[in-house]
Amino acid sequence: MYSPKKEIQKGLIVVLPMIAVLFIFVYGFIFWSLRVSFSAWDGILPNMKFMGLSNYKTLFASQRFQTDLFNTFYFTLFFMGTCIIGGFILSYLLFSKLKGEAVFRTIYLFPLSLSFVVTGVLWRWVLSPEVGVNALFRMMGFPAEFGWFTSTESIAEFNLAVISLIIAASWQYLGYTMAMFLAGLRSIPDQIIESAKIDGAGEFRIIWNILIPMVKPITFSAMIVLGHISLKIFDLAYAMTGKGPAFVTDFPGLFMFETTFRGNNYAEGAAISIVMLLLVALVIIPYLYSIFRGEEV
């Protein structure tokens, strides 16, 4: 006899080990980190004396962490912006029957197969102030003074050195958003576009009033994926620039790594990682919320 209740029980038994592992190694350790971030653990030996928010206070007072937060904010903003706008433009070009679509699609998707470490090393060479693109421009007779990732200029707390990282990261993820948008555009029924054309709508009108609204859910998921990549960025900055002069290319991930594993200051390191977790949660929780709400309807 088929009994749904029994099936559920069986299912539970099967997934139970996985759930246990998840709770111990993910949620358990998140709480452990939280606890450590309130402690006085500075050095190899654990010291769990409760210190309240003092680690967070030192953290937010430090120039390095303040710079990190601004860097994260601007990096996320421009990385997302470039990928989403650029990705949409590319996908539209492919969508409107560009010749050699398969070739371009492959070219744009290729960088995605690399790891951020490879991308970082590569772009470090390209943007190195004396030997990279600057040298190329100088050869062609243009002045090229911009120091790329070594530049210490900033506009409204936006360190211009971060531009180099935005270029590298966008180069890698442009193909990804393009592929997502392309799939989205392909799923729009032809009739809608055809009838709009018959009604006399121009190309921009179709893009603005039909295509963009129709791919909105995709834009949303792309933002989530890109957002969580950029908020916890570590490998790209580590391989490409390091923390940079006066932290112009520093991110909380690098700061956390150095504080914890070089300085052995586990409490402050845990505080940094908790702040990072909160930043990512800011992006992920609304997304999860909307998904669950969508399922219930």
Added chain:
Amino acid sequence: MRKSALIMLVLLFSIPALLFAAGEQELEEGKTLEIFSWWTAGGEAEGLQALIDVFNEKYPEIEVVNATVAGGAGTNAKAVLATRMQGGNPPDAFQVHAGHELIDTWVVSDYMEPVTFVLEDNGWLDVFPEDVIDIISYQGEVYSIPVNIHRSNVMWYNADILNEYGLSVPDSMDEFFEAAEELQKNGVTALALGDTNTWPATHLLASVILASTGPEKYKGLWEGTVDWSDSDVKEALENYAKMMDYVNSDHAALTNMDAAGYVAEGKAAMNVMGDWVAGYYMSQGYTQGEEWDWAPSPGTAGNFIMLSDSFGLTKNAPNRENVVKWLEVCASKEGQDAFNPIKGSIPARTDSDRSKYNSYQLAAMDDFSSDFIVPSLAHGSAVSEAWLTKINDVMSVFTTELDVDKAMKEFQSLAERYAPANK
């Protein structure tokens, strides 16, 4: 067909597991020695192998497991080491910078066993200079065996460039600034710096501080008995800030080795870096006396800022007896003379076989036996890792903003937090 492919896949994935399991079984208690280091490249790795060869010759029955972790000038290795030590799975012997890096991290937290007896039993306490024994000791006990010595306060210069502009090798900070001014007028970069990893800036600062303070105050600074607001220290910080006017514009994009290369390639006149640079120049085939030459960094003649790689004895080392044998090989004349000529460093012992060393090393050995020896800041001898990490952060900002007062205040507050005298 599909099923067999699946089975193949499963087999493929299980091969590493099988190999690993077999490897574990081979490690019999008492017959092995695991040496943990970050010596993975070039001369370092070959030097370590030479040292292991000496060990194998003496103790053929002991299998040496050479556990290296590559990358990041030891940062990655240190992270792995911390995990293993805290997890109760210490390696038998591990590489560590002699001095506070070892003491403040591992000795104070009671993970290490003193190794004074290794030196005492063999009558070797006298063959290591007293200053060195001082640096590797904590509360009267020696905690690690130094296998090599590097000198930090060395200025590398392009002899051809200095000759071309009729400049003598500067041996005080004033002479350095005069020479730098002259070079800059002629469009030559006076000082090469490659601080993309920040520590080369800290490295330079240590030499500049020593030039202003002399050895006693220099040591006091790291013990917490000398204030950062001291007029000599302040002068040093001002000198450092002034030096930044003469460095290459792309210093933040270069590594320390790139910067050393600038000197030999004629792109810059001078560079302050540790004496591993000599080995680099020689391996690249540059000629001493033309493309490169060396002098103590300006104002530090008669002083020797040392750093040293060493091995210690962990409590609960799985093969304690073998580690003691290993430490004896490390401290022996034979071991030191096998390792150092290849690594490009000098032996920590003062009685080694001089015929095995090149001209730079011989000169450094002479200075080592006659100079004041002080610990290096940027390489873990003078201060703890925690303090050094924060000092590097201050340097990253100081090198960019050149704000002497701000840097001084921050250095002072770090000293109050971390210096031994304030604990």
